[in-house]
Amino acid sequence: MALHEFHRLRPDYEILFFGSGSAKQHPQPYPVTYLDIVPTLNDLASLYATSAAGLVFSTTNPSLVPYEMMACGLPVIDLDRPGNEVNYDNRRDIALLADADPARMAADMAVFLDDPGALAARSARGMEFAATFPSEEDMARRVEALILARIAARARRSAATSVAVA
Numbered sequence: 001m002a003l004h005e006f007h008r009l010r011p012d013y014e015i016l017f018f019g020s021g022s023a024k025q026h027p028q029p030y031p032v033t034y035l036d037i038v039p040t041l042n043d044l045a046s047l048y049a050t051s052a053a054g055l056v057f058s059t060t061n062p063s064l065v066p067y068e069m070m071a072c073g074l075p076v077i078d079l080d081r082p083g084n085e086v087n088y089d090n091r092r093d094i095a096l097l098a099d100a101d102p103a104r105m106a107a108d109m110a111v112f113l114d115d116p117g118a119l120a121a122r123s124a125r126g127m128e129f130a131a132t133f134p135s136e137e138d139m140a141r142r143v144e145a146l147i148l149a150r151i152a153a154r155a156r157r158s159a160a161t162s163v164a165v166a
Helices: 002-009 041-050 065-071 084-088 102-113 116-130 136-161
Strands: 016-018 033-036 076-079 096-098
Touching: 002 102, 016 041, 041 065, 065 076, 065 116, 076 084, 076 102, 084 096, 096 102, 102 116
Parallel strands: 016 033, 076 096
Antiparallel strands: none
């Protein structure tokens, strides 16, 4: 509903849906370009880097998509719901957290997209935030360290509770 209202307010913006081959099965009452599954990571990064903003909701659990978008410099629009700022380092200046009411969300999006300074500021803060995330190798090393620490703790508990009998 928000995108329908946004299209009414800003019909010059192209609305792109991506990430699912089944989105076309649910036609929208406004023009949509369906990209389905984006073939490569480079294509996805290019999509993010050349779009004006990324609308992405993580209503049940945090998604990695807003962080991918921010890493490519794409300003993110997410829902303003209780606690959602925790996904953005407990800050409200990284992603635009828009009102869930469709008319207000569309208006928030239109105002945001009309303000090059706000877009640039959120883009920069998003890239800075995404840069604090560990690399794949760093994350693998963290997981490895966690596993090794648990194995060592279990071994210590086993040794402390065993009885040597001669």
